[in-house]
Amino acid sequence: MTITPGTIAQMDAADPLARFRDEFAIREGLIYLDGNSLGMMPKRTVARMNRTITEEWADGLITSWLGADWVNSAARIGDKIGQIIGAEAGEVIAGDSTSINIFKALTAALSLQEGRRVLLTETTNFPTDNYMMQGLARFGDLECREVGPDAVLDALDGSVAVLLLTQVHYKTARIRDMAEVTARAHEKGVLVVWDLSHSAGAIEVDLNGANADFAVGCGYKFLNGGPGAPAYLFAAKRHHHANPVLTGWFGHARPFDFDGAFEPATGIDRFQCGTPPVLGMSALEEGVDLMLEADMGALRQKSIALSELFVDLMGQCCGEYGFEFICPKDSDERGSQVAFAHDQAYAIIQALKARDVIGDFRAPNIMRFGITPLYLSFSDIAEGVERLRMICEQREWDWKEYRTRAAVT
Known part of the structure; x- marks a missing residue:
């Protein structure tokens, strides 16, 4: 089945965890697929840290060991x-x-x-x-x-x-x-x-x-x-x-x-x-x-749905570019990330970062993408894969800088 923009819109509209996205500080245009390495900052953390620093530490000092x-x-x-x-x-x-x-x-x-x-x-x-x-x-x-x-x-x-x-x-x-x-x-x-x-x-x-x-x-x-x-x-x-x-x-x-x-x-x-x-x-x-505040069962179900969408879109949009899916195909045996092997993995990850898609590289040839259901939407996954497709189509991994750095790595 071909996945269309309408399909993605329906998935986002039916997402029971959609409201959590607004709880995080997400820069406009960023597709963040590295929450399995460092999670995004909850907006409420800023107020909490300010309170801890200015009230509990600055004002309360040592009394905050008990008072706070x-x-x-x-x-x-x-x-x-x-x-x-x-x-x-x-x-x-x-x-x-x-x-x-x-x-x-x-x-x-x-x-x-x-x-x-x-x-x-x-x-x-x-x-x-x-x-x-x-x-x-x-x-x-x-x-x-x-x-x-x-x-x-x-x-x-x-x-x-x-x-x-x-x-x-x-x-x-x-x-x-x-x-x-x-x-x-x-x-x-x-x-x-x-x-x-x-x-x-x-x-x-x-x-x-x-x-x-x-x-x-x-x-x-x-x-x-x-x-x-x-x-x-x-x-x-x-x-x-x-x-x-x-x-x-x-x-x-x-x-x-x-x-x-x-x-x-x-x-x-x-x-x-x-x-x-x-x-x-x-x-x-x-x-x-x-x-x-989130239901773990719903979170896991969304994680699986996001991951399956990622894998399906990779086949639909990037299947001709030599990516090898290295995770278990059965979603029940797979955690909340997807990973692909490619001989230009390092260079492609750098090109993705240039297009504001953040994943990560793991030696020797693995592109790893974290699936974090609290703040990722189905549209994020679709847009991330589309930017990857454009990189592959234009062979942006041929950039000399990336070839050199990949060789060093």
Whole structure:
């Protein structure tokens, strides 16, 4: 079936999430397809940051730790994120970076796995996950074992302490079956740490429904918390007696007693480290609050519809130009992004940016486009593909500057 402008208009008119677009600061003419790397700024974040800076910080100063409830921001925001990822109250803490939270989750899991010393992951995982695992292994009598993405389940055995996996792959958008993988790991006595950086706010996540052990994720992608936004860590309540290696003062049972000996807090608070980054927390909370106003089921359905439209239009408008779709064709197996391989991927992405379409490049030859249903319209997708078609028709990737930069990359 040929997709027409009338078809696109009907899709936008029937969109139950259309009102959320006005909640974001979107520059006229911009087609932003990189929200899976950095989400757009909610308009309400400006007022929140102004209040935090001018009232809570400038006027309230240190009294705002209690007066503005800064002191409880990690748990408060963590509970809100928990509603998005299928966790109970008291199972998620916000703060630190994804990398640091990976380290905390891995060491917490290891503390529960006496006699097991193998850390398992897959070779194509997002690099920071593997780097943190490799670094941890160098500090102890541990083995970091990396296997091909399809060999993970077969690699589970009695020597493995912890399995670290990303639920939605950052390049291919492949979704792993969290419940199945976790169950298979538990059969072998293995605990699992899930990275939800491309899941939370993009697909429906049910950590407790999958009997998950630990999970981490970032706040700056689909949660729209801003560049470098605080991350979060989930620990199932049955694991709250675990002992993560990083033991900062906010993880102490009584941080304001200033005791010289560490005594871990009860519950999720023991996974805190240092002082919460209040400015970052304030911005993140606005993004999370906005996400909570949307129905996750409707959001997922729109994500699939936007993605299917993108793929169909690529076939209709750009099918002759050598693009290879590298994501799962079944939308139920694909996260909220689409990706294509092309031998001039880097140059084409630069040409798209020149036409005000923002996607991103992933080595060696992948063009990646984030599908963010809260602020993308069906018209955005159609216009983005049309600008790509014009680039291909005019062979704008032949520009010398792009050829040279692509060769360097």
